[in-house]
Amino acid sequence: MEIRNVRTFMMAAELLNFTKTGEALGYSQASVTAQIRQLENELGVRLFDRLKNGVILTHEGRRFMPYATSLLNAVEEAENFGAEDVEPEGNIVIVTGTSISDNLLPGIIGDVCRDWPKLRFQVRVMDDAEAYNADLDDGTADFAVSIKASTEMIRHQVFGEFSCKTVFICRSDDKLAGKKKVPLEEIVKQPFITTDRDENYGHDFERILSSKGLYIDPIAEFSSTTAVMNIIAERGGVTFLPEYVVRTGVNNGTFAVIDAEEDIGLDLLIRFYRNSARWVSPAMRAFIDHIKSMADNDVQL
Numbered sequence: 001m002e003i004r005n006v007r008t009f010m011m012a013a014e015l016l017n018f019t020k021t022g023e024a025l026g027y028s029q030a031s032v033t034a035q036i037r038q039l040e041n042e043l044g045v046r047l048f049d050r051l052k053n054g055v056i057l058t059h060e061g062r063r064f065m066p067y068a069t070s071l072l073n074a075v076e077e078a079e080n081f082g083a084e085d086v087e088p089e090g091n092i093v094i095v096t097g098t099s100i101s102d103n104l105l106p107g108i109i110g111d112v113c114r115d116w117p118k119l120r121f122q123v124r125v126m127d128d129a130e131a132y133n134a135d136l137d138d139g140t141a142d143f144a145v146s147i148k149a150s151t152e153m154i155r156h157q158v159f160g161e162f163s164c165k166t167v168f169i170c171r172s173d174d175k176l177a178g179k180k181k182v183p184l185e186e187i188v189k190q191p192f193i194t195t196d197r198d199e200n201y202g203h204d205f206e207r208i209l210s211s212k213g214l215y216i217d218p219i220a221e222f223s224s225t226t227a228v229m230n231i232i233a234e235r236g237g238v239t240f241l242p243e244y245v246v247r248t249g250v251n252n253g254t255f256a257v258i259d260a261e262e263d264i265g266l267d268l269l270i271r272f273y274r275n276s277a278r279w280v281s282p283a284m285r286a287f288i289d290h291i292k293s294m295a296d297n298d299v300q301l
Contacts, residue, residue: 088282089118096145160272160291168258177256
């Protein structure tokens with residue numbers, strides 16, 4: 001049973017004229033007649049008596065009207081199902097690297113969950129762009145978040161992008177903490193703690209130093225930025241990290257940003273990705289809208 005035939009029946013029952021019904025619905029009189037005949041054949045009853053000056057409902061036509069009304073109401077509700085203003089709920093899976101997982105996403109997720117308490121998040125840590133691509137391709141992950149300085153390898157749609165500065169830091173009581181215009185040569189000779197030397201921005205950092213004839217010889221290397229900051233807080237030393245990673249520690253006096261004589265020019269891009277081929281669920285839409293709102297309002301990460 002075609003819904004358009006039922007809609008045509010209801011309009012004809014109101015106007016009692018097939019020609020006027022066609023004009024109201026954008027059909028020809030012949031099309032209206034064909035639709036009513038098809039509906040009558042499906043129901044096995046005559047719905048209208050055709051008279052010289054128009055049509056009138058038969059007894060069966062009057063009996064069918066409540067069913068037609070209920071059917072059209074149900075169709076309207078079904079058509080509006082996806083547009084209902086309901087609170088988003090469900091699970092969201094995000095793949096990202098350690099620095100974003102440890103230092104950036106907790107605050108963002110906290111803000112989203114404050115607005116939408118029925119959302120649940122799972123953050124998986126991986127530092128390989130192809131792994132991000134694979135998880136977005138097969139739907140294992142809803143979103144990926146990366147931080148890059150050079151060519152980006154993720155091939156999916158960006159729905160949020162933020163710039164981020166990088167800084168040298170040390171403990172607040174270190175000799176370099178209050179020193180002005182510290183030469184890069186002096187900074188890299190300090191006991192250096194590093195992370196992500198072979199991947200991500202660490203590779204770009206060492207490439208830029210090499211172009212200046214400088215290099216670092218780290219005394220320790222960790223996959224976690226949190227571990228790097230813990231070591232420096234307890235034992236001292238110097239590291240190079242995205243500014244958002246160390247902001248809290250700098251503000252509370254644990255760390256100090258070293259006033260480097262030369263800006264090495266390593267600005268990073270934090271990008272949020274999704275697979276544009278996937279349907280966006282209400283839960284995913286809530287997260288996407290939050291990130292886009294942050295970008296539109298130039299929120300500093």
